[in-house]
Amino acid sequence: GGGCGGSDLPLRFPYGRPEFLGLSQDEVECSADHIARPILILKETRRLPWATGYAEVINAGKSTHNEDQASCEVLTVKKKAGAITSTPNRNSTKRRSSLPNGEGLQLKENAESEGVSCHYWSLFDGHAGSGAAVVASRLLQHHITEQLQDIVEILKNSAVLPPTCLGEEPETTPANSRTLTRAASLRSGVGAPGSPSTPPTRFFTEKKIPHECLVIGALESAFKEMDLQIERERSSYNISGGCTALIVVCLLGKLYVANAGDSRAIIIRNGEIIPMSSEFTPETERQRLQYLAFMQPHLLGNEFTHLEFPRRVQRKELGKKMLYRDFNMTGWAYKTIEDDDLKFPLIYGEGKKARVMATIGVTRGLGDHDLKVHDSNIYIKPFLSSAPEVRVYDLSKYEHGADDVLILATDGLWDVLSNEEVAEAITQFLPNCDPDDPHRYTLAAQDLVMRARGVLKDRGWRISNDRLGSGDDISVYVIPLIHGNKLS
Amino acid sequence: MTYAYLFKYIIIGDTGVGKSCLLLQFTDKRFQPVHDLTIGVEFGARMVNIDGKQIKLQIWDTAGQESFRSITRSYYRGAAGALLVYDITRRETFNHLTSWLEDARQHSSSNMVIMLIGNKSDLESRRDVKREEGEAFAREHGLIFMETSAKTACNVEEAFINTAKEIYRKIQQGLFDVHNEANGIKIGPQQCISTSVGPSASQRSSSEIGSNSGCC
């Protein structure tokens, strides 16, 4: 890798396997066997929230360590004691309690001291070192808690839309009518024709921001803060490489799946597949990257072209017309080849081999602040984004059965198994386990890892139909959604 | 702690024969009568002293259930030693030895040292497999043989250490390529040739024990 951050510096956290596996140093050492590739699962004595299943296996030798990381816990989100006045002030609370619905508010006041519990699952896939993934697996949850703390009281108050401006008296119009107007307009949906009886009291239109959008915003901010922390701390610690991040947060009856990178989440419900994430790779993000390079050509260090051609352009082709595409295109057109087009393309390679500036195959994630194009002074980081895509799933909208699950896995799984194959494996496996066996989801996760790793034959790891097994690190969560039924 | 060599072992045999108890007795010197079923694989490690050399044993304890066989098969790869365990009070566990042995031979390196262990020797009154039968099976298949009790710790040290001695002997005879990790042997990070002066050297290492110390 290009990054060679100060290796004299101490590690931020020692390398290890996910804390919830509870492995000793000796066990970590044993598990790092690239020849036998033991599948690690949760020990029987250990339980994850919701009886979540987990299994992992190390790569077949591409790196010394297993560079995937994971963490899972129940966070308590509580308004910060003595928080800076970022929540509606006392006055407005008092005034509101004189509303007809005073009882409900009384309840809320009491609940205010209690935290909201928030389930958290995370999966990171490191590259060019394990440092960033280890740090993110230890710290991202704190950033999430911190972001949620600021809005927890607003989220709990689900009957009232989030205030547009904190600390501002919401009563620019009489309190009652305004609240009603909002609720009514929510019910009637967007674009309902304004009834003539509604008083046109507003001076300008105001967007209605639903609660879940504040959670999405909090997660996006948390990813950004995590990335900034890694950037700051790399002057005092050795935080090597970068990582993708896929996390799930369950808050107030909804699942939020935030993904930055090429891991994947799918829900399997009644045998049906519901994708919960999309991957961010040089191919899927081509236009964003090309546009950035077009706007800021200095980022290419005079060595790359932001244009894409179906193959490398040769000098002897100067002056000829060749197919190309620019940031504004999904289709192709012909252009006359110029000198500049001979430079190496910003995005080159197909599928799993596609790279940004011949260096990295994943375009969102955390870390990588020191990553440079090999043998050059060109930084990759400006092209990488720490922003996750967040999808929301309302658990209350469906009565889930014991075999309805959310699968999270790193690309080691998805490189060799399709969504359909994973769904098929799960729908074969789970119904054959005792529904009361708390270990069934871990066994299902183990089954998936096994299907992706394969078995050792004379010519390497093989999976079904004699296909090549995945030689990558593989990590899988199987999260039963039936526990969501009890919420809300 | 540094070591001269690291040997990888794998423990195999039917469910309930005492594999996990043997491992716990060897690494922690305790017996835990009731504990969880091994699912998949668990690990243990301990330093032993053979011929004045510190040797780290890395032990893989596998699930005995048939349903895990396809998963655990690759774990033979890179094992220098295998403990093949049956329960002297349950004949069917003895009857299954052939199938275990086939599996082991097929998926391991040809030099792997296999120790046959008849466990639960403390339950003499419930014995279902004669010691002579174990000896005969071992002789027939070229295995080393011992009866052990994970409960009383009888012969447990010996079983692990005698296997290590046999591997060590093979190394000295040049039968193992110690530079090929697929053989289950690693050379320590820095060969520690000094005589055991430091307190750490004698801390956990076992003294040499004759192979016939008969407590059973």
Ligand SMILES: Nc1nc2c(ncn2[C@@H]2O[C@H](COP(=O)(O)OP(=O)(O)O)[C@@H](O)[C@H]2O)c(=O)[nH]1
């Ligand atoms: N009496 C006696 N019981 C044993 C001995 N070793 C194991 N056990 C018991 O046999 C059962 C199975 O042991 P375990 O180690 O889990 O077997 P595994 O499935 O092969 O790992 C447990 O209830 C142990 O307490 C032994 O040497 N003597």
Ligand SMILES: [Mg+2]
């Ligand atoms: Mg066991």
